[in-house]
Amino acid sequence: MRASHAVGRPRGSGGLLVASAVGSLVTVGLGVYGRLHEPTFVAINLAGFSSGVAAKAWLATAAFVLVLVQLVTAAAMYGRFPRIVAPSWAGALHRWSGRAAVLLTVPVAVHCLYALGFQGGTTRTLLHSLFGCFFYGVFVTKMLLLQRSHAPRWSLPVLGGAVFTVMTALWLTSSVWFFTTSRLTF
């Protein structure tokens, strides 16, 4: 919180509030939809995979790899690696790997919400459902903050860290679970 006092006037906490509010609405909205929607419909499958779940597991895995790229490039840009100066293309790599990652998650999330819904039957599904709703809320909050130049300086790393953490949790509770229970299949 020191950062908000480091400059002459408080740095746009109003924008942070608005962005957080919109992100919260997204999270709650996804959760409510997933809970109310009867999740027994057939969902469109992706060609090239043996099953919809396998496609989801691999899409999520690809997104997770890109999220690792996100972590490394963000840490480099924030000077977290001693004696390594972030190359000029780190920002572009961060943005484009992030866009690719989040777009990869969309078919997975739509399938989850449409065909399966918010499930709380087991710890894994409950955590996965909660993290899934939370992920898009945090993501929306971060995107809205990015385009505000006066957001508190701590906010972006915190939100970026949250996106990374939640994405990791989502991957562990879905793809890793699938690969360990159904073997490594395409």
Place this chain on the structure above:
Amino acid sequence: MWEVTTPGERPGLDSRGENMKRYAPLVTLAAVAALGVGLFVANTLNQQGAAQLSASAAIEPASAAAGQAPTVVDLGRLTPQSASPPAATGAEDQAQQQGADAPAVAEKAYAGWSSGKEVSVAIAVKAGRAVAYVCDGKKVEAWLEGTVAGDTLSLESKDGSATINGTVSESSSDGTVTVGGKTWPFTAEGVTAPAGLYEGRADVRGVAARVGWVVSGDGEVTGVASVAGQKRSAPVLNPADPGAVTIDGAPVEVSALDGGSTVIRR
């Protein structure tokens, strides 16, 4: 992993094209939203087509030669379909009336059969609310919700085509069950875990599957699985090891239901 820190420079903002970059996150958000909405619309259109296709297929009665050719039913409903329009939300209306008449049984599960063992019936009641699952173990099944007022039990399926009406006591529940266009008397005895009512959910090659099981007091298990709207015999459930259930190779997440569970979503 992250410290609250103040880097010297905000990443991603250089002077060149700053104005464009300022709105780039919004463009990203819009792209994500557009892709998501597009996939939802595609799914919905796909689903409507499938529902129209199956609308003409009427469910066969329970006595018909079972199993070999699963009937295609409305994918949106896990209960057998009927020609009548969906009934009003009777369960909710009854829930409002029920305050006047306290339930005779606070919390209990019952499992049993129709008079000629045509269908198995499992009912769970809790605090005036009741849920039930009825199936023939082959291709007829129904999920029901309703109420207990006094000792009177009243449940119906989402579209109203399956109903259970009867009475409950601490030891047993009996009455009549209507499913698949037929009505039978039934008797279900009060049971304790692991007997009772189970629900399983799975994702089979990208298609949501739902399974219901009735586990009777003597350990007999009957169930029906609904995969992509097609009904068939449920995979074997061992109540002592519910984690071991698979359907078409996909792991099934099994949960034991009580009277407070939701089995019908509107």
